[in-house]
Each structure stands twice: as C-alpha cells, then as structure tokens.
Amino acid sequence: MNQAPNPWHVSFSNARALQNTCLKTWGGRSENAKAAQDTLLVRAKANSLAQLGKYTGEGESEESKEGMFVKGYVY
Numbered sequence: 001m002n003q004a005p006n007p008w009h010v011s012f013s014n015a016r017a018l019q020n021t022c023l024k025t026w027g028g029r030s031e032n033a034k035a036a037q038d039t040l041l042v043r044a045k046a047n048s049l050a051q052l053g054k055y056t057g058e059g060e061s062e063e064s065k066e067g068m069f070v071k072g073y074v075y
Contacts, residue, residue, distance in 0.1 A: 022040045
C-alpha cells in the first residue's frame, strides 16, 4: 500500500489482525503470557513494516497466515 509514492499518507486499521494470533497463543492461560507477548511484538513489527511499505511476509508463522473471515459474522 505504501510502496508507491502517494500525495498523502496512507494508513489502515488492523487491530483484529494484530490481536488475533496473540489471543490464540495466550488462550487465557497465564503460562502462555510470555509467548503471547512475543507474538504481539512480532505482529507489531510486521504492521510497522507494512505501514512503511517494506512488509514481505517472510518468516510469518502458519497461524498468522490463516484467514480470520467468519461467514455470517455480524458486528
């Protein structure tokens, strides 16, 4: 999204994508807290790279590649 020059700053919101793998890793279990925090740092770095137009997807876990689409989901 930010690889080409734009006349304005392009941004996006992906809070659910940022949180999804962290919540799955944590699973409500205190012994998983450190692993979930590490996962959050990885996601935050990926989001930072994406915002700069430098995200390639290399090194991503299989879990983070899973889609989050839920058929029939209503907000």
